[in-house]
Each structure stands twice: as C-alpha cells, then as structure tokens.
Amino acid sequence: MIELEGLTKRFGDKLAVDRLTFTVRPGVVTGFLGPNGAGKSTTMRMMLDLDHPTGGEVRIDGRRYARLKEPLKYIGALLDAKAVHGGRSAYNHLLCLAQSNRIPRSRVDEVLDVVGLSAVARQRTKGFSLGMGQRLGIAAALLGDPEILMFDEPVNGLDPEGIHWIRHLMKRLAAEGRTVFVSSHLMSEMALTAGHLVVIGQGRLLADTSMSDFIGQNSRSFVRVRTPEPERLRDVLSAVGVSPQVAADGSFEVADMEAAKLGELAAQHHVTLHELSPQQASLEEAFMRMTAESVEYHAHSTAGLADAPGDREGAAAPRGLEEGGDGGVAGGREDGRVGDRVGDRVGDREGGREGVPVWGADWSAKRRKGSAR
Numbered sequence: 001m002i003e004l005e006g007l008t009k010r011f012g013d014k015l016a017v018d019r020l021t022f023t024v025r026p027g028v029v030t031g032f033l034g035p036n037g038a039g040k041s042t043t044m045r046m047m048l049d050l051d052h053p054t055g056g057e058v059r060i061d062g063r064r065y066a067r068l069k070e071p072l073k074y075i076g077a078l079l080d081a082k083a084v085h086g087g088r089s090a091y092n093h094l095l096c097l098a099q100s101n102r103i104p105r106s107r108v109d110e111v112l113d114v115v116g117l118s119a120v121a122r123q124r125t126k127g128f129s130l131g132m133g134q135r136l137g138i139a140a141a142l143l144g145d146p147e148i149l150m151f152d153e154p155v156n157g158l159d160p161e162g163i164h165w166i167r168h169l170m171k172r173l174a175a176e177g178r179t180v181f182v183s184s185h186l187m188s189e190m191a192l193t194a195g196h197l198v199v200i201g202q203g204r205l206l207a208d209t210s211m212s213d214f215i216g217q218n219s220r221s222f223v224r225v226r227t228p229e230p231e232r233l234r235d236v237l238s239a240v241g242v243s244p245q246v247a248a249d250g251s252f253e254v255a256d257m258e259a260a261k262l263g264e265l266a267a268q269h270h271v272t273l274h275e276l277s278p279q280q281a282s283l284e285e286a287f288m289r290m291t292a293e294s295v296e297y298h299a300h301s302t303a304g305l306a307d308a309p310g311d312r313e314g315a316a317a318p319r320g321l322e323e324g325g326d327g328g329v330a331g332g333r334e335d336g337r338v339g340d341r342v343g344d345r346v347g348d349r350e351g352g353r354e355g356v357p358v359w360g361a362d363w364s365a366k367r368r369k370g371s372a373r
Ligand SMILES: Nc1ncnc2c1ncn2[C@@H]1O[C@H](COP(=O)(O)OP(=O)(O)OP(=O)(O)O)[C@@H](O)[C@H]1O
Pocket: 011, 014, 015, 016, 034, 035, 036, 037, 038, 039, 040, 041, 042, 043, 185, 296, 315, 316, 318, 319, 345, 346, 347, 348, 352, 353, 354, 355, 356
C-alpha cells in the first residue's frame, strides 16, 4: 500500500504537486492520470525518495522509502527506461541490483525470462531498442519480487505487441494481490488496464474513484442528428419536451430520446434527416473535460510551430523532447534504490532553471567515470 498525505513539491515559483492525499491499494491496477506537466512524475519521484517533498509525506507499507532496508524487496519501479548504464549487459545490470539488495543470482535469470530478454541478456544495453529497454526496466522492478510496483508511462513508444504484453503483466501482478500504480496521460489506455483511477491536474487531486464509477458518471450517450431543417426539427422536439444541444458543426445532440423514436418523430412531421446516429462520449473526452482547466500546454494552432511549448521560456520541454528524462529504472543507484541522485533534474535543487532537460549526457559521463567495473 502507498499512502500520500498532503504531499507537496515546489520548484522555485512552480507548485508542481499541491497537497496530494490518496492511498494506492493492493489487488487492483491504479491508474495515475493527468495531462502533461500535471505532476505525475514528480509525485512518483517523491514516492521513491528521488525528490524531497516541500511538504507532506509518502509511506510505503507504513514506512518512508528511506527507511526501507532493501527497497527492491518492497517496491519496484520503472521510471525511465533510458536510465541504464549502456556499457553493461542486461544480465550484469540486473546482477548489480540483485547483489546490492541481497537477492539471489537465480532471480536474475527468472526475471529475464519473465520479460522475454533471456536471449539478449549478455548484450550491452546500449544497443537496446526502446521496447527492450522498457522490458529491462520492468525486469529490474520485478527483481525483488516486491508487493508494490510503480510504472511511469510504461507503454510510451512501444509497439502493439509490447503494449499488449505490459497491460497483461500489470493486470496479472494486481491479480496476485500486489499494489500496481501506473501513470499515463491517456484515459483510453487506462480504461483498458486500471480498476481504480487517481486523476490530477496542475498538481492537485481531481478524482480518486473506481474505474466503473468514472465510466458510469462520464460516459454520456446521445443521438447525433443532422438536418437541413434545424428550426423545424427543434420545434418538433420541443413539442415533446426535448431540447437538443447544438454541436460546433451545427448538428444536434439529443440525450433524452432513442434514435429509432427520434427518426419516427421526424418522419411523422416530414422533417428531412441527413444523419441519425447513436453516440457514446468517450472516456478520453470525459478526462479532457475534467482536466481542461489544468492543462498546462494548449495547442492554439498548427501555424505557429515556432511557438511550441519547448520554446516558451521556463516551460518544460514536453515528454519526448527532453534530452534526459526524469528518473531511473529501478535500482539505477548502485544500492538498488531507484534512480540516481546525480541524475536528479537540475531544477530539483531549488533555484535551478525550471524545466531544463537535465542530466542526459552529463549523467552518463559521470557514471562512466565513477564505474571502474
Ligand atoms: N526538476 C524540475 N525543476 C523544475 N520544474 C520541474 C522539475 N520537474 C518538474 N517540474 C515542473 O513540475 C511540473 C510537473 O512536472 P511532471 O514532470 O511531474 O509532470 P507530469 O505529469 O509527469 O508530466 P508528463 O506527462 O509531461 O510527464 C511541470 O510544470 C514541470 O515543468
């Protein structure tokens, strides 16, 4: 179980995480949703003691992360699949983590097998594809057979087979009674995987609900009607107490009547229809409505590409444009704690330039120097 209480993180003027209080429970995949820049990664980093909270606290099975003696046995995480020492083989990467957490060597082979990397285990990770890197990161997370697993955007950049595999893995881990916490900015993805949802926007909690409640409350169904005689159709509908909403393209959205009944009514009054189609508002739309006010980067037009978010002063480069990324595969630190202090983003040291992509090349150079192995 992961418990957050009033968790807060400020980077200079930027309030990235704002008094978050919620509990992630075992036995179910909990989706952690929010638009870009909502504070998901920062929250996860604080859960793993990679960023220090400005206020509040996180407890992993009742204890602070820093107090866990062999952390990989309690919590495994995939934060950034690129945060692996490229000169090491997949096997050696996992072996280092295993040794620092007193995990038997045999477990390395087991997890390599689970993630399907046994055949390439002796290859240097430098040549790994994104998908292979994700699998290696997941292997590291599974190494200590932890009860709690955390994945930050695990399907990013994966091919359909990889996405399918990760979805099933997460569900299986939850079915085994583990706590599985997974972030995404795609509601459609979470709808397929998660049983519970935590939604944040601009660092604040917007929803903490079961997926079925979210679907029940947000999947609006209606009938789309297109007619060359909108005034007449409106009169016909209002005579039976129905008032349609007018969509941006001029079509009507009728929520209180079935399509067949609506068609019959129009026919009775000789109103021509060009479209009559039942619609189901997508969960993605519901999520976008919920977070609309807290979206940090709005696309205004495609004309001004030079004004893309990354060009704004002080704005973080959107995911994918960042050079480094923001964390570490489970146990990027030699002691098996997730990530690496050296790799913390510059801005984490208060007063650093906000949103600067930070460690990338610098980090790997330091790691190379530091590792004589
Ligand atoms: N090290 C840092 N220094 C300064 N600002 C930061 C730092 N890390 C995050 N931020 C800012 O905090 C906010 C939350 O960022 P965070 O990466 O946690 O969001 P996110 O929900 O994970 O976004 P995404 O889906 O784009 O990964 C953003 O405005 C970001 O610019």
